[in-house]
Amino acid sequence: MTNSDTESPAEALKAFFRNHASGVAIITGRSGDDSPIGFTATSLTSLGTNPPLVSFNVAQGASFYPHLVEGAFVNLHALAVENLELAIALAGPREERFQSANWHRDSNQVPVFHGATAVLHCKILKVVEVESNAVVIVQALDGFAGDGSTPLLYHQRAFIAGGKILKSNAK
Amino acid sequence: MTNSDTESPAEALKAFFRNHASGVAIITGRSGDDSPIGFTATSLTSLGTNPPLVSFNVAQGASFYPHLVEGAFVNLHALAVENLELAIALAGPREERFQSANWHRDSNQVPVFHGATAVLHCKILKVVEVESNAVVIVQALDGFAGDGSTPLLYHQRAFIAGGKILKSNAK
Numbered sequence: 215m216t217n218s219d220t221e222s223p224a225e226a227l228k229a230f231f232r233n234h235a236s237g238v239a240i241i242t243g244r245s246g247d248d249s250p251i252g253f254t255a256t257s258l259t260s261l262g263t264n265p266p267l268v269s270f271n272v273a274q275g276a277s278f279y280p281h282l283v284e285g286a287f288v289n290l291h292a293l294a295v296e297n298l299e300l301a302i303a304l305a306g307p308r309e310e311r312f313q314s315a316n317w318h319r320d321s322n323q324v325p326v327f328h329g330a331t332a333v334l335h336c337k338i339l340k341v342v343e344v345e346s347n348a349v350v351i352v353q354a355l356d357g358f359a360g361d362g363s364t365p366l367l368y369h370q371r372a373f374i375a376g377g378k379i380l381k382s383n384a385k
Numbered sequence: 386m387t388n389s390d391t392e393s394p395a396e397a398l399k400a401f402f403r404n405h406a407s408g409v410a411i412i413t414g415r416s417g418d419d420s421p422i423g424f425t426a427t428s429l430t431s432l433g434t435n436p437p438l439v440s441f442n443v444a445q446g447a448s449f450y451p452h453l454v455e456g457a458f459v460n461l462h463a464l465a466v467e468n469l470e471l472a473i474a475l476a477g478p479r480e481e482r483f484q485s486a487n488w489h490r491d492s493n494q495v496p497v498f499h500g501a502t503a504v505l506h507c508k509i510l511k512v513v514e515v516e517s518n519a520v521v522i523v524q525a526l527d528g529f530a531g532d533g534s535t536p537l538l539y540h541q542r543a544f545i546a547g548g549k550i551l552k553s554n555a556k
Contacts, residue, residue: 226505227437229530233503234429234463235538235547237406258405259428261442262518266398269442269520271432292405298551332404334397342513342520347433349440349513349520359400365540367406369547370533371555376406376540377548380469384542 235369240291240304241270242317242325245281250312250325253278254305256368258290266354268336273347277308282350286338287322290352291330294363295375300327301366302373332359406540411462411475412441413488413496416452421483421496424449425476427539429461437525439507444518448479453521457509458493461523462501465534466546471498472537473544503530 236256245251253276261267268290272279282288293301304311316328326333336352365376407427416422424447432438439461443450453459464472475482487499497504507523536547 223525223527224434224437226528226530227431227434227439227525230461230463230503230505230525230528231431233465233530233533233536234410235406235408235536236430237538237540239405257430259407259430259442260398260402261515261520262444263395263398265516266395267515267518268398269440269515271430271440273433290401292401294404295551302552332401334401340515344432344438344440344511344522345436347438349432349522351515351520354394354398354401356394357397357401359397359404362404362541364548365404365406365538366551367536367538367547369408369536370553372553373551375548375551376538377535377546380466380537380544380546381473382541382543 232370235367238293238301238366238368238373240293240300240327240330241288243278243281243286243288244323248323251278251281252304252311252325254301261351267339267351268334268354269349269351271347271349274343275346282338282341284338284340287324288336288338288352289320289324289326290334290336291327292332293366294331295366296363297329297366298373331363333357403541406538409464409472409537409539409544411464411471411498411501412459414449414452414457414459415494419494422449422452423475423482423496425472432522438510438522439505439525440520440522442518442520445514446517453509453512455509455511458495459507459509459523460491460495460497461505461507462498463503464537465502466537467534468500468537469544502534504528
């Protein structure tokens with residue numbers, strides 16, 4: 215390890231998270247005028263199974279933020295390496311995010327992208343504002359999952375593939 | 386993708402997170418009697434840089450939980466594949482977690498494990514209780530980071546290595 219002492223707390227945080235890999239996901243919802251909305255996220259994390267909750271973090275300045283209100287429905291998508299283009303598109307210009315034909319609306323009118331490794335239909339339980347950001351807590355309603363494709367990850371400012379298994383706890 | 390509809394919301398959440406890979410980290414702190422405490426976590430995520438905040442999720446039943454109080458110091462460690470044994474040790478029996486010689490106490494008496502890819506020294510800002518779990522929000526103080534080892538991840542109940550670069554955004 216090269217110990218490069220960082221200059222400020224913000225720089226230290228950025229350096230830390232460049233080294234901390236994350237799974238890549240897509241979160242979709244709908245706006246007040248029923249337009250599909252969505253973005254690529256690397257902050258999805260489980261918050262227990264009883265009740266089944268998930269948290270993710272967003273900036274309050276994000277275009278998506280005003281639509282993240284208690285009771286709104288959102289769909290979470292876990293991505294595999296095959297979904298790289300989708301991950302890039304949903305991090306790109308807003309008007310181009312839903313140009314692909316590979317999605318439909320579910321019974322709550324929330325977009326579901328086809329080909330994601332797993333989809334979790336959720337309802338927003340709580341939005342906890344923290345400084346200029348927020349922790350959004352959603353409750354899982356139902357979902358479906360595939361059979362274990364190679365996951366898509368973000369690390370050192372790059373999309374990377376999951377690699378070899380080092381130690382399995384699976385029965 | 387095999388669409389295996391899951392049975393309950395909790396089962397759907399578990400199936401989703403088996404497919405969603407996470408970076409593996411270690412969080413350390415100290416107990417009331419000054420003993421070193423720590424655990425392996427897959428929920429670290431950035432919560433903005435101004436101010437520089439990080440969130441992680443814990444069960445309120447965890448042994449660590451009573452020590453996660455506002456103002457307490459914790460150290461976050463990003464792990465590389467070389468840290469696999471450390472990740473396994475810090476997820477194992479409590480009395481064995483600090484048996485390795487590869488750590489020291491920082492000026493706040495909080496353990497720092499040597500060899501982590503990056504370390505971020507933090508102070509707990511807020512603990513948000515949600516049902517039987519909690520979102521812990523910490524403020525970054527300072528840290529140091531290495532030069533980009535292969536990250537250690539958790540996916541499909543296994544520790545895996547980061548794989549090949551698919552698309553880089555690095556300048």
